[in-house]
Amino acid sequence: MSRFTPGELAVMQILWEQGELKPSELQEHFPEPIKNPALRSYLAILVEKGHISRRKVGKAYYYKAITRRKAAFRSTIRQIVDAYCEGSARKLILDLIRAEKLSQDELLELKRLADDPQQK
Structure with a gap:
């Protein structure tokens, strides 16, 4: 895309x-x-x-x-990951966490969301 x-x-x-x-x-x-x-x-x-x-x-x-917002978003994220994060989504997430200076509560919320198999 x-x-x-x-x-x-x-x-x-x-x-x-x-x-x-x-x-x-x-x-x-x-x-x-x-x-x-x-x-x-x-x-x-x-x-x-x-x-x-x-x-x-x-x-x-x-x-x-015609193009759905979610598809465009995913394509853009993939391009960013490939261009700036050496193809690593993990690196992108770590860079975002560091750049945003998330609080301990926000980090715990992210962990809870990551651990919850019901979350999509």
């Missing part, structure tokens, strides 16, 4: 949260002002990459996320 640019990710986040939208509706939800041609460029790229679909209703096009 290809990485998202910041603009593409903003579009995906809106579609994941709001569902199917027209470009004008997407524009209203965009985190910062965006001109229509720039938004349509993101939409065309995401359609081409296969992350969103487009359907015509009357004169309007509606866009919908």
Whole structure:
């Protein structure tokens, strides 16, 4: 799965949260002002990459996320692990724990979650 640019990710986040939208509706939800041609460029790229679909209703096009948020997240994490952590998820987790300076209670909670076979 290809990485998202910041603009593409903003579009995906809106579609994941709001569902199917027209470009004008997407524009209203965009985190910062965006001109229509720039938004349509993101939409065309995401359609081409296969992350969103487009359907015509009357004169309007509606866009919908095909790629699921969880799949995109997992792919991004895998890329980070491979690029920055020598392929080791353990190294990523240790780096996160150290960077976040978790409290003893938070560490115990993580251990409890890791030990619980019911957690997914």
